[in-house]
Amino acid sequence: xxxxxxxxxxxxxxxxxxxxxxxxxxxxxxxxxxxxxxxxxxxxxxxxxxxxxxxxxxxxxxxxxxxxxxxxxxxxxxxxxxxxxxxxxxxxxxxxxxxxxxxxxxxxxxxxxxxxxxxxxxxxxxxxxxxxxxxxxxxxxxxxxxxxxxxxxxxxxxxxxxxxxxxxxxxxxxxxxxxxxxxxxxxxxxxxxxxxxxxxxxxxxxxxxxxxxxxxxxxxxxxxxxxxxxxxxxxxxxxxxxxxxxxxxxxxxxxx
Amino acid sequence: xxxxxxxxxxxxxxxxxxxxxxxxxxxxxxxxxxxxxxxxxxxxxxxxxxxxxxxxxxxxxxxxxxxxxxxxxxxxxxxxxxxxxxxxxxxxxxxxxxxxxxxxxxxxxxxxxxxxxxxxxxxxxxxxxxxxxxxxxxxxxxxxxxxxxxxxxxxxxxxxxxxxxxxxxxxxxxxxxxxxxxxxxxxxxxxxxxxxxxxxxxxxxxxxxxxxxxxxxxxxxxxxxxxxxxxxxxxxxxxxxxxxxxxxxxxxxxxxxxxxxxxxxxxxxxxxxxxxxxxxxxxxxxxxxxxxxxxxxxxxxxxxxxxxxxxxxxxxxxxxxxxxxxxxxxxxxxxxxxxxxxxxxxxxxxxxxxxxxxxxxxxxxxxxxxxxxxxxxxxxxxxxxxxxxxxxxxxxxxxxxxxxxxxxxxxxxxxxxxxxxxxxxxxxxxxxxxxxxxxxxxxxxxxxxxxxxxxxx
Numbered sequence: 001x002x003x004x005x006x007x008x009x010x011x012x013x014x015x016x017x018x019x020x021x022x023x024x025x026x027x028x029x030x031x032x033x034x035x036x037x038x039x040x041x042x043x044x045x046x047x048x049x050x051x052x053x054x055x056x057x058x059x060x061x062x063x064x065x066x067x068x069x070x071x072x073x074x075x076x077x078x079x080x081x082x083x084x085x086x087x088x089x090x091x092x093x094x095x096x097x098x099x100x101x102x103x104x105x106x107x108x109x110x111x112x113x114x115x116x117x118x119x120x121x122x123x124x125x126x127x128x129x130x131x132x133x134x135x136x137x138x139x140x141x142x143x144x145x146x147x148x149x150x151x152x153x154x155x156x157x158x159x160x161x162x163x164x165x166x167x168x169x170x171x172x173x174x175x176x177x178x179x180x181x182x183x184x185x186x187x188x189x190x191x192x193x194x195x196x197x198x199x200x201x202x203x204x205x206x207x208x209x210x211x212x213x214x215x216x217x218x219x220x221x222x223x224x225x226x227x228x229x230x231x232x233x234x235x236x237x238x239x240x241x242x243x244x245x246x247x248x249x250x251x252x253x254x255x256x
Numbered sequence: 257x258x259x260x261x262x263x264x265x266x267x268x269x270x271x272x273x274x275x276x277x278x279x280x281x282x283x284x285x286x287x288x289x290x291x292x293x294x295x296x297x298x299x300x301x302x303x304x305x306x307x308x309x310x311x312x313x314x315x316x317x318x319x320x321x322x323x324x325x326x327x328x329x330x331x332x333x334x335x336x337x338x339x340x341x342x343x344x345x346x347x348x349x350x351x352x353x354x355x356x357x358x359x360x361x362x363x364x365x366x367x368x369x370x371x372x373x374x375x376x377x378x379x380x381x382x383x384x385x386x387x388x389x390x391x392x393x394x395x396x397x398x399x400x401x402x403x404x405x406x407x408x409x410x411x412x413x414x415x416x417x418x419x420x421x422x423x424x425x426x427x428x429x430x431x432x433x434x435x436x437x438x439x440x441x442x443x444x445x446x447x448x449x450x451x452x453x454x455x456x457x458x459x460x461x462x463x464x465x466x467x468x469x470x471x472x473x474x475x476x477x478x479x480x481x482x483x484x485x486x487x488x489x490x491x492x493x494x495x496x497x498x499x500x501x502x503x504x505x506x507x508x509x510x511x512x513x514x515x516x517x518x519x520x521x522x523x524x525x526x527x528x529x530x531x532x533x534x535x536x537x538x539x540x541x542x543x544x545x546x547x548x549x550x551x552x553x554x555x556x557x558x559x560x561x562x563x564x565x566x567x568x569x570x571x572x573x574x575x576x577x578x579x580x581x582x583x584x585x586x587x588x589x590x591x592x593x594x595x596x597x598x599x600x601x602x603x604x605x606x607x608x609x610x611x612x613x614x615x616x617x618x619x620x621x622x623x624x625x626x627x628x629x630x631x632x633x634x635x636x637x638x639x640x641x642x643x644x645x646x647x648x649x650x651x652x653x654x655x656x657x658x659x660x661x662x663x664x665x666x667x668x669x670x671x672x673x674x675x676x677x678x679x680x681x682x683x684x685x686x687x688x689x690x691x692x693x694x695x696x697x698x699x700x701x702x703x704x705x706x707x708x709x710x711x712x713x
Contacts, residue, residue: 046708047708047709047710048707048709048710193443196443196444196446197443199446200441200660202441202644202645202661205713206479206713233711233713237637240637248443248662252443
């Protein structure tokens with residue numbers, strides 16, 4: 001067995017080098033873990049810049065893993081170039097045939113890091129799920145819904161579908177609060193109450209305008225849909241604002 | 257790098273690390289022992305007035321803050337005073353001036369209203385106005401205004417008739433302190449602010465309104481009511497800069513006529529005294545021997561020596577005063593770091609590090625400034641939002657807080673008491689209906705924290 005390629009391969013796959021590679025990958029995972037927690041702590045320390053701070057994590061993590069893999073292949077394993085090309089080619093065919101979906105997710109994940117249709121901390125709606133983007137992994141995007149569920153959506157799905165982003169990197173977002181009224185309601189008074197409710201709600205961001213819209217609707221019976229639109233001071237308080245405004249409007253309408 | 261081997265770098269690093277550790281440990285021990293030995297524990301803002309009352313009258317004059325009369329408040333504010341005087345002269349010439357003074361609490365808005373009162377000096381009728389309670393309806397506002405302006409407002413008049421009654425008065429100046437108290441973030445209160453703006457616009461050219469607003473309330477009224485459009489001039493009253501505050505403190509100390517010494521100099525002075533005493537004893541012993549030998553020559557020499565000593569002492573005293581002012585300047589400027597340019601707070605911090613001698617002749621300033629540590633910002637959204645609303649409104653009773661947040665009054669009171677016990681708020685007023693406001697010691701810090709948390713904007 002004096003084939004030089006085989007000798008180089010057995011050398012590269014020696015116990016010592018494989019242990020080195022495992023140690024490197026563990027160290028990379030640890031650094032990535034610490035990086036995530038450090039960035040999250042920074043986001044908590046400066047809540048106003050939370051979303052801007054969190055957005056750098058996916059890029060840093062991708063760069064860290066890419067660097068680690070290259071270091072592992074070319075320095076720790078020290079694979080000769082022709083063997084690396086042969087292995088990469090074989091793996092490419094294997095991945096292409098056997099792992100189409102994970103590969104799709106992986107490439108979609110890499111593309112998302114650079115194209116950034118949304119960032120960590122954004123409130124998005126994907127595949128019928130609405131919530132805060134918790135993590136953009138290389139394979140999954142995780143959302144936390146207002147029911148406190150964490151939903152993992154494959155990146156390929158995210159890329160395939162239309163996504164709606166409520167705040168697009170900002171801390172405030174427009175919240176629409178629909179309120180259904182009987183058709184004979186005094187709409188002028190209802191509008192006045194709605195405006196007052198939105199302005200007086202402590203979650204409302206007063207630097208942005210408040211608006212009220214009406215729409216005639218029919219579902220078995222005729223009714224009027226009043227939509228109160230106000231910006232919330234922090235996307236995480238969206239439901240609190242909606243509940244507070246709805247309560248205030250109903251209370252005011254009941255009292256008149 | 258190649259010039260210095262790695263071992264040498266390591267050695268250097270170890271030396272610097274040890275030096276730094278020693279320095280930190282030394283400073284900490286030094287501070288702890290000094291504070292424990294020399295100074296009583298720091299006082300809270302509430303305890304401060306009682307402590308001040310216990311001082312001799314001279315000391316009270318040094319630290320008492322009377323914004324309406326103290327000349328220190330007007331230091332470096334000549335341009336704003338000139339602008340206000342210009343507004344008044346425009347109004348006197350028939351112009352339609354309406355003036356807003358906008359500034360953070362403690363910046364000196366009331367001082368300017370007082371200055372204006374003095375400046376007018378009987379040239380025009382002046383009314384000073386400040387609402388004790390927030391008017392709940394336009395009618396209450398109009399009746400309060402009519403009463404303050406001594407205008408007749410019979411019972412049963414409609415809102416329009418009341419507006420006409422308030423607008424019908426003579427030409428006058430109204431100095432309206434804390435005008436933002438008209439506003440409260442609860443439903444139906446917008447009507448009260450709209451009514452006030454209506455009055456402002458209707459009395460333009462006749463009544464000169466000079467209204468003082470807190471900055472955050474002013475900002476909110478600008479978003480909500482575009483209130484800036486109703487005033488012809490808006491002047492910002494800023495806190496003192498570092499050098500302005502130092503000048504104000506120096507002036508205050510000069511005005512009280514008390515000597516100010518630095519605590520660390522005491523030991524030095526005592527050792528110098530001992531040295532001087534020993535030298536004096538030696539001189540006396542030498543002159544005693546000479547006096548026995550030649551009494552006339554000894555007398556002449558003694559006179560010459562005395563004159564030389566007196567001249568040297570005068571020169572020393574002049575140098576000492578210059579040196580003292582120079583050295584105290586550092587301490588005055590340091591007060592800015594603790595008070596963010598608020599003169600009353602600077603006096604408070606200055607008094608915290610001051611000690612008084614029994615003879616009532618001088619103030620001894622401790623080297624280390626002392627400050628009560630700030631509490632942590634509460635993590636709950638409701639607590640943070642409550643603090644933000646208090647920052648905007650200035651003060652809120654439990655009833656008003658409950659109305660703003662649509663809670664029950666006991667819930668509101670519990671939350672406000674929690675914040676007060678944490679040190680963020682101060683409770684005052686009757687036990688049955690107390691009101692709460694942000695502690696002046698925490699105001700600046702809290703504002704920054706809430707802005708950083710995007711609860712205040």
